[in-house]
Amino acid sequence: MADEKEKKKPKLKVDVRKGLAKGDEIVGRTARATRRVLALRDTLGDGAVRMASHDFQRVRIPTGSFRLDWGTGGGLPIGRTHTFWGLSSSGKTTAALRVVGQAQRFCCNCYRYPVLQADGTPYCDCYQEKLVRVKQLPDELKGEFTSRIDRYMENSYEPVMAHFADVEGDLDEPWAVALGVIPEQLTISEHDSGEEVVDVVEALILGGDSDFIVVDSLAMMVPTAELERSAENKGRGEQPLLINMAVRKWTQARVTARREFGRIVTILLINQARQKMDNSGYGGPQLQKPGGMGQKFAGSVEVYFWEATGDIDDIKVDSTKSHNFKRANTAISRFRTDKNKTAGTRGVTGEIEFFVRDVPPFKKGMVNDLPDIWRLCKKVELARKTEKPNKFWLWDESFGTEKAAKEWLLENPEFERRLRAKLADEMMRMEA
Numbered sequence: 001m002a003d004e005k006e007k008k009k010p011k012l013k014v015d016v017r018k019g020l021a022k023g024d025e026i027v028g029r030t031a032r033a034t035r036r037v038l039a040l041r042d043t044l045g046d047g048a049v050r051m052a053s054h055d056f057q058r059v060r061i062p063t064g065s066f067r068l069d070w071g072t073g074g075g076l077p078i079g080r081t082h083t084f085w086g087l088s089s090s091g092k093t094t095a096a097l098r099v100v101g102q103a104q105r106f107c108c109n110c111y112r113y114p115v116l117q118a119d120g121t122p123y124c125d126c127y128q129e130k131l132v133r134v135k136q137l138p139d140e141l142k143g144e145f146t147s148r149i150d151r152y153m154e155n156s157y158e159p160v161m162a163h164f165a166d167v168e169g170d171l172d173e174p175w176a177v178a179l180g181v182i183p184e185q186l187t188i189s190e191h192d193s194g195e196e197v198v199d200v201v202e203a204l205i206l207g208g209d210s211d212f213i214v215v216d217s218l219a220m221m222v223p224t225a226e227l228e229r230s231a232e233n234k235g236r237g238e239q240p241l242l243i244n245m246a247v248r249k250w251t252q253a254r255v256t257a258r259r260e261f262g263r264i265v266t267i268l269l270i271n272q273a274r275q276k277m278d279n280s281g282y283g284g285p286q287l288q289k290p291g292g293m294g295q296k297f298a299g300s301v302e303v304y305f306w307e308a309t310g311d312i313d314d315i316k317v318d319s320t321k322s323h324n325f326k327r328a329n330t331a332i333s334r335f336r337t338d339k340n341k342t343a344g345t346r347g348v349t350g351e352i353e354f355f356v357r358d359v360p361p362f363k364k365g366m367v368n369d370l371p372d373i374w375r376l377c378k379k380v381e382l383a384r385k386t387e388k389p390n391k392f393w394l395w396d397e398s399f400g401t402e403k404a405a406k407e408w409l410l411e412n413p414e415f416e417r418r419l420r421a422k423l424a425d426e427m428m429r430m431e432a
Contacts, residue, residue: 048259058342059111061212061266064098064180066369066420067350071335072301073343074424075102078111079264080342081251081298085271085289086305091333092270093171094179094354095305096214098367099268100162101180103212108160109134111264113417127156135261137208162212163187163204167197167220178365194221194239198246205253208263218243219272219290243291247298269295273304302339308332308351329359330368361410370406373423380426382419395419 040049060075069075076082076099084092107114110126117123126132134152136145162181164171166188177183187210191197197215204210223238250267257263276286289295296302334351353368362368377383382395383405391398392405397415399405409416 045259061099061106061111062102062420063095064102065095065352065367066372066423068095068303068335068352069420069424070427071337071345071348071350072303073340073345074427076266076268076301077342078266079254079258080300081247081254081267081269082301082303083269083271083289083295083299084303084305085273086335087273087307090305090307091331091352091354092305093216094175094331095303095333095335095352096216096268096270097176097179097181100164100176100186100212100214101182103266104160104162104180104182104185106160107156108158108211108264109156114157121155122157122159123155124157125155127152132156133262137261137263139207159185160211161185161187161209162214163189163201163210165197165201165213165215166190167194167218168216171216175365178363180365193224193227194242194246195224197221198242198249201246202249202253205250205257205265205267208257208261210265211263212266212268214268215270217270217272218246218295219274221246239290240292244294247291247295251298269299271295296339299339300341301337304336304338306334308334329357330354331356361407370410373409373419374406376423376426377419380423382422395422 037049059078060073061078062075063069063072084096086092105113107122107124107126109132110124112124112126114122114124127134134149136142140148159182162185164186167190169190171188173183176186189200191200201213201215204213221239221242223235223242225238226235229235247269254265254267257265271289271291273287274290276288331354332351333354334349336349337345337347340346355362355364355366355368358364374383377394383393383402385392385402391400392402393399394405394409397405397408399408409419
């Protein structure tokens with residue numbers, strides 16, 4: 001009878017041990033869940049269902065500004081959609097280009113900083129260490145995929161390729177380079193209509209060749225129907241429908257790219273602020289984003305920018321008029337984190353000071369983070385002074401004076417990067 005019961009038991013179509021390391025044991029409900037995951041993978045594809053432990057290890061791209069890193073919880077998480085929006089000349093595009101420059105320093109396979117070899121070639125061993133799973137890209141031939149795997153066995157570094165959808169047509173290339181953007185790893189597109197923007201960005205996401213995409217800006221996406229008719233014929237709701245459709249299609253394409261061929265694509269949307277037509281009620285004029293609420297729900301991090309009004313000089317022209325001029329060497333942008341799904345930093349405000357000229361020891365495009373870094377270093381005792389011997393310590397480096405430590409910090413970007421990472425951990429510990 002026991003033999004007959006064993007025969008009547010239905011045989012599993014999926015091997016429970018498949019995909020497990022040698023020696024691993026699965027019991028109880030975990031075994032059932034594993035069988036279900038493997039069955040769904042066979043039916044829907046390899047990336048349709050996966051273990052949550054892979055997603056909980058969230059990697060963030062630094063924003064290039066110490067205060068904005070604090071406001072976003074350590075940077076922008078990869079593989080998600082984010083939004084920068086705000087008033088005119090508030091630094092939205094500048095902050096976005098700064099993020100692009102930081103993202104281009106990573107290896108696109110594992111999002112770790114590569115190691116520079118003796119000849120200056122970046123090196124990464126993420127494939128050898130089995131940190132990534134490489135899949136064939138949509139337009140990649142079998143021979144090209146095989147040669148790429150062979151190349152990864154020696155050096156698996158691949159640069160992060162960024163794309164800038166210049167809807168406004170106002171990208172300043174020299175300023176982008178000054179902010180840290182690598183032109184060899186950046187593609188730019190200009191468009192005739194809003195629908196063309198949607199199609200181009202979707203094709204870039206699904207093609208697997210772009211890892212970081214910036215759209216500047218959603219408010220300038222004009223529907224084809226609006227372009228083709230005369231000015232006196234007014235439509236209703238065409239642009240919000242177009243923007244919401246774009247956000248939905250790009251979000252789904254991003255998920256498909258990760259699922260089908262393992263490419264992690266980060267999307268940064270830039271939008272402008274508009275006044276609501278109905279401003280009745282308490283508080284004065286209310287601001288909103290063109291395109292409705294769809295982009296707000298799709299985004300993980302949303303940051304609002306506005307131009308700083310402080311630090312100005314009053315130059316009197318005559319006895320009745322005066323003109324205000326901002327400081328000639330820097331431009332200050334203020335921000336507020338309106339939404340953050342990945343950290344508890346909603347409502348955090350701050351300001352970013354960009355250098356628009358070379359002011360030694362700072363260069364054009366750099367951010368003046370030194371006061372904030374120094375303040376936090378002293379708070380967590382990474383910067384301290386000792387009496388015997390009479391030295392000033394910055395982490396594990398010793399100097400004669402505090403001024404010498406600050407000058408040395410500006411001249412050593414590698415040490416500054418490690419110090420920023422250390423301070424980011426301290427900030428998260430303080431938030432917790």
